[in-house]
Each structure stands twice: as structure tokens, then as C-alpha cells.
Amino acid sequence: MAARKQKVAKKPVRARKKAAPARTTATRRKPVSASAAPGSRPATPPPASETSAGMQPPLLKTLYAEHRHIASVMQLFSEQLKAIESGEWIDTHVVYEIMDYMVTWPDRFHHPREDLIYGRVAELDQGAADNVDSLQRDHDFMAKSGRQVLRNIQLWRDGEIDPSVLVKSGRGYVDHMYEHMNSEEKLVFPQIEGMLSAEDWLELAQDDQLRPVADPVFGQRVQREFRNMARKLRSNVRRGVERGTLVEWLSVEAFMESLDVVSQAYESARNTAGEHARLAWDEGVELVRESAVTAPWHLAANNARLGLRLIQEVAEISRDALGDISRVNRERKARIRLMDS
Numbered sequence: 356m357a358a359r360k361q362k363v364a365k366k367p368v369r370a371r372k373k374a375a376p377a378r379t380t381a382t383r384r385k386p387v388s389a390s391a392a393p394g395s396r397p398a399t400p401p402p403a404s405e406t407s408a409g410m411q412p413p414l415l416k417t418l419y420a421e422h423r424h425i426a427s428v429m430q431l432f433s434e435q436l437k438a439i440e441s442g443e444w445i446d447t448h449v450v451y452e453i454m455d456y457m458v459t460w461p462d463r464f465h466h467p468r469e470d471l472i473y474g475r476v477a478e479l480d481q482g483a484a485d486n487v488d489s490l491q492r493d494h495d496f497m498a499k500s501g502r503q504v505l506r507n508i509q510l511w512r513d514g515e516i517d518p519s520v521l522v523k524s525g526r527g528y529v530d531h532m533y534e535h536m537n538s539e540e541k542l543v544f545p546q547i548e549g550m551l552s553a554e555d556w557l558e559l560a561q562d563d564q565l566r567p568v569a570d571p572v573f574g575q576r577v578q579r580e581f582r583n584m585a586r587k588l589r590s591n592v593r594r595g596v597e598r599g600t601l602v603e604w605l606s607v608e609a610f611m612e613s614l615d616v617v618s619q620a621y622e623s624a625r626n627t628a629g630e631h632a633r634l635a636w637d638e639g640v641e642l643v644r645e646s647a648v649t650a651p652w653h654l655a656a657n658n659a660r661l662g663l664r665l666i667q668e669v670a671e672i673s674r675d676a677l678g679d680i681s682r683v684n685r686e687r688k689a690r691i692r693l694m695d696s
Contacts, residue, residue: 412556414472414565415548421465422536424573428453429529431588436525439518447512452584454505456572462501464568466494469539471565475555476547483550490543493535497528504528609687613680620676624669631665 411419432453438445470491477487504524510516551559559565571578577585638657643650 411548412551412553414468414556414560415544417567418465418469418472418544419540421461421570422540424570425457425461425465425532425536427588428456428572428584429532431584432525433529436522436529440522446583446587447508448583449587451505451508451512452581454501454508456581456584458498458501458505460571462494462498466498468565470494471562472547472551472559473543475559476550479550479555490539497531497535500524500528500531606687609683612683616676616679616683620672623672627668627672628665631661635661 432450435445435450435453439450473487473490477484504521507516507521507524511518511521569575572581572585572588635658638661639650639654642653642657646653
């Protein structure tokens with residue numbers, strides 16, 4: 356399968372026909388950093404850049420888009436590894452196609468194109484050379500790791516290794532891929548965007564190795580050898596949309612029920628207050644009739660007693676309402692968990 360695909364070779368970092376114009380370090384950002392700050396792997400695909408998409412050079416926008424594609428593939432791979440670990444039925448074709456795609460597309464096209472851009476940065480800033488070399492070596496490491504995971508998948512399909520071996524190597528690959536992409540998006544891409552001029556981007560765009568190449572999965576046409584993975588990805592997208600719609604509906608339903616609880620509590624508290632007011636009036640009239648002289652003291656004591664009782668009853672109504680709202684929220688969360696199980 357791989358023999359049918361043309362491999363893109365990396366260019367040496369310094370290979371340029373025209374020397375770059377000298378630039379003053381006063382207008383240059385800090386050198387490209389090769390690693391992001393420590394942090395846990397995101398549960399969802401890595402976050403997009405905060406830079407306005409409309410202001411990004413086309414080549415950089417393409418790299419961000421390809422990261423989104425890679426992240427969705429890694430999410431699918433993580434789900435497959437979890438199913439393998441728990442002994443669930445799994446479509447082995449999907450598992451194989453995931454890593455076949457990774458060694459066929461990102462390792463042959465995406466990462467070498469990043470290397471060319473990083474190489475231009477190293478030409479313009481000698482201080483960035485070491486970090487660029489580190490990034491490029493990490494691309495080589497991931498390519499080697501990807502081929503090893505692909506071999507493990509084939510051995511697992513043939514029954515020659517334990518599933519736990521595949522799960523361990525697969526998760527290590529996924530974690531490193533997320534870490535690498537997060538490092539590039541949070542630190543590297545914003546820095547090279549500020550370092551490279553419009554002239555640099557224009558000259559890079561003329562390089563044959565940076566010209567667009569159809570993605571075999573996310574392009575206009577899915578290649579036959581990746582059809583199972585593509586179908587699974589589309590299914591995940593549909594499930595995500597359906598889940599989002601259901602969660603939104605459950606939230607609206609819970610909100611409306613909570614409003615009904617509050618409305619009933621308000622009505623009950625208002626009726627209770629009205630009953631106490633009528634009772635206080637009736638008892639006050641009776642006390643005045645009995646003795647106009649002592650009525651003020653008796654009225655004050657009686658109103659205090661009735662007021663305390665009203666506060667207690669309203670507090671009980673409030674506690675019941677809060678309990679009902681808490682129950683509604685628990686039921687909503689339970690239904691979401693049941694939907695995800």
C-alpha cells in the first residue's frame with residue numbers, strides 16, 4: 356500500500372537559492388521554543404490558535420487545519436484502544452487504517468512541510484537553530500514510533516502479541532502526538548508567525564514540497580484503503596452532534612422544570628403569607644374586642660408568634676424547592692451518563 360504513495364523527502368535546513376535579507380533583532384520575537392509548559396493531555400482535540408484566522412498566512416492556516424484532522428484521528432484511536440483493553444469487539448481494519456494513515460500522510464507530508472518552515476526560521480535567527488533541530492528530530496522520532504505501533508497492530512491482528520502491548524504503545528504515541536501539537540500551537544506557530552515576513556511566506560509557498568497535496572481521508576475524495584476509518588470518523592461526528600443536541604435538550608428540560616419548581620414555591624409562599632395576614636387580622640380584631648387597653652401588647656406578641664411561624668413555613672418551602680431543583684439536576688446528569696455509557 357505504501358509503495359503506491361510518493362514520499363516527500365526533507366530538504367536540508369540551509370538549502371536556499373537566495374540569501375535572506377538581514378533583520379534587526381529588535382523587531383524579532385524570542386526564538387522558537389521546542390516544548391510547551393507541562394500540562395495534561397486535553398480530552399478533546401488540541402485548542403486552535405487564538406490568532407485571528409483571517410490574518411494567518413495560508414500555509415500556517417493549513418497546518419492548523421491538519422492538526423485538527425490529526426487530533427480527530429487520535430481521538431478515534433484512543434477510543435479503539437480503550438475498546439481493545441476492555442475486551443470489546445473491534446473492527447481491526449479501522450485500527451490498522453488509523454496508523455497506516457498516520458505514517459502515510461502526517462509523517463510524509465505534514466511534518467516535512469513543518470520542517471521546511473522551521474528551517475526558514477533557523478536561517479533568519481541563529482538562536483532558533485537548536486530548537487528547530489529539536490522539533491525536526493521529534494518529527495523523526497514520531498515517524499519511527501508510528502511505524503512501530505503499526506507493526507504492533509499487525510502482530511496483534513495475527514495473534515502474535517498481547518493486546519496490552521498494543522494498548523501501551525498506542526497510548527504512548529497518542530500522548531506524545533497531543534503534546535507535540537500543543538507545543539507547536541501554543542508556542543511555536545505564534546512565534547514563527549511573528550518572525551516570518553510576507554516575503555518569506557511567499558517564497559516558501561513557491562517550494563514544491565509546500566504545495567497542497569490531497570489528504571487521503573479529509574480531502575475531497577477518500578482513498579479506498581482508508582474507507583473504514585473515514586466511515587468511523589463520520590459516525591463519531593454524527594454521534595457528537597446528536598449527543599450535543601440531546602444534552603442541550605436535557606438542559607432546557609431541566610431548566611424549565613426548575614422554573615416550575617420555583618414558580619410553585621413562590622405561589623405556596625405567597626398563599627402562606629396571605630393566610631397568616633388574614634389570621635393576624637382576625638385574631639387582632641378579637642383581641643381588641645376583648646380589651647382595648649391590653650390589645651396593643653397582645654397584638655404585638657401575637658404578631659411576633661405568627662411572624663415566626665410564617666418564617667419557618669417559608670423556610671420549609673424554600674428547602675423543599677432547593678431539594679427539588681437538586682433532584683432535577685441529578686436526574687439530568689444521570690441521563691447524560693446513561694447516554695454516554
